[in-house]
Amino acid sequence: MPKVTAFTCGARFGNSEIFAKVALQALQRMGIETELIRLNDCDLRPCIGCPNKLCSKGPEHCIHKDDGGWLTYKFFESDGDLISAPVWSLAPTSIVSVFRDRVFGYKADIAGWERRGVPQWAEGMKKQRPGALISVGGALTRHWTSLSMATLYTTAFSTQTNIVDQMDVWGVSAHGEAVQHPDLMLRAKYLGENLGHALLNPQIDWTGKFLGDDDGEACPSCHLSLLLARPGNDYVECAVCGRRGKVDLIDGKLSYTWPEDKQNRLTMMGKFDHMREIERHGMMRQSYTEAEQAQLDELKRWNDCVLTPPSRQRKAE
Ligand SMILES: Cc1cc2nc3c(=O)[nH]c(=O)nc-3n(C[C@H](O)[C@H](O)[C@H](O)COP(=O)(O)O)c2cc1C
Numbered sequence: 001m002p003k004v005t006a007f008t009c010g011a012r013f014g015n016s017e018i019f020a021k022v023a024l025q026a027l028q029r030m031g032i033e034t035e036l037i038r039l040n041d042c043d044l045r046p047c048i049g050c051p052n053k054l055c056s057k058g059p060e061h062c063i064h065k066d067d068g069g070w071l072t073y074k075f076f077e078s079d080g081d082l083i084s085a086p087v088w089s090l091a092p093t094s095i096v097s098v099f100r101d102r103v104f105g106y107k108a109d110i111a112g113w114e115r116r117g118v119p120q121w122a123e124g125m126k127k128q129r130p131g132a133l134i135s136v137g138g139a140l141t142r143h144w145t146s147l148s149m150a151t152l153y154t155t156a157f158s159t160q161t162n163i164v165d166q167m168d169v170w171g172v173s174a175h176g177e178a179v180q181h182p183d184l185m186l187r188a189k190y191l192g193e194n195l196g197h198a199l200l201n202p203q204i205d206w207t208g209k210f211l212g213d214d215d216g217e218a219c220p221s222c223h224l225s226l227l228l229a230r231p232g233n234d235y236v237e238c239a240v241c242g243r244r245g246k247v248d249l250i251d252g253k254l255s256y257t258w259p260e261d262k263q264n265r266l267t268m269m270g271k272f273d274h275m276r277e278i279e280r281h282g283m284m285r286q287s288y289t290e291a292e293q294a295q296l297d298e299l300k301r302w303n304d305c306v307l308t309p310p311s312r313q314r315k316a317e
Contacts, residue, residue, distance in 0.1 A: 002079035002199045003033040007071075009040060009093045010086035011175060015136045018178040019167065019188040020084035023132065026192030032199060037074060039095045042067040047101040055107045058121030068102040075103050076125040080132075080199045081161065082192075083152055087137035087170075091147040096155070104158040111160075111271030130198035130206050131161040132191050138173025145170050150226045150240045157265055165194040165212035166223065208266065219243060220258050221266050241266045 004027050010016040017038070024034040043066040055062045059069035075081060085092035106112075110126060113119070118126050133152040137145035149168050156163050167187055172178055179185065194211035198204075210223055218225040219238040227236040227245075235244045236256065243264040245256040264270040288296065308316075 001031060001033050003035065003077070004080045004082060004195065004199065005074055005078035006034065006036045006082040006084065007039055007075075007099060008036060008084045009038075009095050010084075010136070012038065012040070014086065014175055015169075015172050015178040016084040016086050016134060018176065019134050019136065019169070019184070019191075020082055022185055022188040023082055023084075023134070023192030023195065026189045027196045027199075030193065030196040030200065032080075032196050035074075037071070039071075039099055042071060044068055044071065044095065044098055044102060046098045047105065053106055056119070058119070059103075059107070060121075062102070064102075071099065072103045072108070075159075076108075076122060078129070079127065080130045080195055082132045082134070082195065083155055084134035084136070085148070085152060087135055087139075087145045087148040090144060091151045092135060096152060100155045104155060106158075109158045109271065109275075111268055111275055114268065115272075115275070128202060128206060129159060129161050130164045130195055131156055132195045133163060133166040134188065134191065135166075135168050136172055136178070137170040140171050142168070142170050146226065150224055153222055153224065153240050157271075160207075160266075160268065160271070162198070162206040162209065163222070164198045164206060164210060165191045167191050167212070218245070218254075218256055221264055237263075242270060 004024065006020045006024055008017045008020045017036075020036060024036060027034050045064045045066055045068070048063065050063055059072035062068055083096065085096050088094075107119070108122075113122070113126055133149060133156075135145060135148040135152055137148060139145065145168065149166055152166075153163065155161070167184075169184055172181060172184065191212070197211065198206050198209075208221060212223065214223060217223045218227055218236075219241060221243050222238060222241040224238070224240050226239040228239050229236045229247075235246050237244050241264050243258060243261045245258045248255045248257070262269045262273055265274065
């Protein structure tokens with residue numbers, strides 16, 4: 001039986017959790033095993049970006065001995081995932097970013113797995129994995145949720161999770177208010193069913209397939225409209241998937257056409273493109289000159305301005 005793991009944030013029994021549970025109940029009715037992890041219950045410290053990338057040997061090698069390794073295996077053992085989070089200051093609560101950086105990132109980059117082989121720790125865990133996202137904002141307009149779904153989507157890149165549905169909620173703010181919005185509760189049920197449909201049909205390649213409502217969003221890949229529009233260009237770039245679209249004004253209204261683009265980071269080629277860019281950078285880099293090395297050493301030694309936080313002072317006592 002396939003299994004969906006939901007990762008929820010925000011208040012315990014809050015709106016994000018309620019919508020996630022409604023989706024999970026729909027999945028259960030389809031015969032799918034479900035589990036829910038409250039990220040706020042986890043001991044999860046931020047990735048410190050250690051230069052020797054300890055976790056590439058396996059999550060248990062991470063410098064942090066917390067719930068990060070367990071969460072990583074929970075994700076990779078699942079057949080599909082659901083992430084549900086409230087909007088705080090336009091973006092999802094910060095634990096989503098910590099979760100993304102600890103669970104995914106370099107070690108989980110399946111473009112690397114495809115080129116160099118699946119690492120031992122992840123054997124049997126490379127699979128087509130559909131996912132769904134729920135963002136819950138309290139503001140009465142969408143205007144105050146602008147970075148939320150886009151940031152939630154960044155959890156999908158390295159593992160090539162196929163986001164088959166996403167639910168961008170606004171205007172639900174009081175604790176538990178979700179249940180007072182039957183339309184949204186129904187939408188959460190549909191989201192669960194859409195995820196379930198993808199899971200029960202693994203013979204279909206779900207890459208780029210979307211079962212949610214399009215709602216007239218600009219980008220046909222990630223179904224969002226957060227676009228980079230730099231002056232002097234005749235194209236926009238999707239801030240999330242990186243795809244480029246040509247811009248036109250038709251009857252005074254913005255209109256886009258989206259040629260296939262190898263920059264699209266939702267595709268394996270988009271990830272290869274990025275990997276090759278990193279490799280090129282590595283190849284082009286010269287070793288440090290004596291002067292550069294001396295400057296580096298001098299800056300490492302210069303710690304006069306660095307404060308020691310009280311918790312570290314207590315440990316030293
Ligand atoms: C610190 C904080 C910042 C918030 N910022 C936003 C915001 O920028 N935009 C928005 O729409 N709602 C914002 N909200 C409202 C929450 O998104 C909303 O209450 C949501 O329903 C909480 O979800 P939960 O019940 O799952 O915790 C904020 C709430 C808090 C506590």
